[in-house]
Amino acid sequence: xxxxxxxxxxxxxxxxxxxxxxxxxxxxxxxxxxxxxxxxxxxxxxxxxxxxxxxxxxxxxxxxxxxxxxxxxxxxxxxxxxxxxxxxxxxxxxxxxxxxxxxxxxxxxxxxxxxxxxxxxxxxxxxxxxxxxxxxxx
Numbered sequence: 001x002x003x004x005x006x007x008x009x010x011x012x013x014x015x016x017x018x019x020x021x022x023x024x025x026x027x028x029x030x031x032x033x034x035x036x037x038x039x040x041x042x043x044x045x046x047x048x049x050x051x052x053x054x055x056x057x058x059x060x061x062x063x064x065x066x067x068x069x070x071x072x073x074x075x076x077x078x079x080x081x082x083x084x085x086x087x088x089x090x091x092x093x094x095x096x097x098x099x100x101x102x103x104x105x106x107x108x109x110x111x112x113x114x115x116x117x118x119x120x121x122x123x124x125x126x127x128x129x130x131x132x133x134x135x136x137x138x
Contacts, residue, residue: 005063005067006037006041006063008056008057008060010031010033011041011045011056011059011060012056013027013030013031014027014031014038014041014042014054014056014059015054015055015056015059017030018042018054024038024039024042025038041059042054044062044063044066045058045059045060045062045063046059047059047062079110079112083104083108083110083112086104086108087100087104087112087117087120090103091117091121096114097114097115097117097118097121098114100112100114100117101113101114101117
């Protein structure tokens, strides 16, 4: 179960069973999921404007929005300055995020995903930076 997101089908099942008055533990057992997953789903994805009623479509939308929203403490900015400089330098010499990610692992023993690097490039571009035009994006 670890690392898995609920599907729209599972959310629909939760909505249906909650509408029937079934408790969270029973729903979790029926879906073969931990009770905490159902509890967290209902807590995070029940829209307050729906008066406490869980709606699978709205829940799916809220979950997707949260997944694609960058965190304020972006992983890139948590890296040490010399690592950030290494990344900027590699991007400026047209290395791809995939290559940089591998080099960071080999040379520094740290893991920075290519997706984190792509997000950094996009954020830097939106702020008016030049890395986007220098990076090799494939």
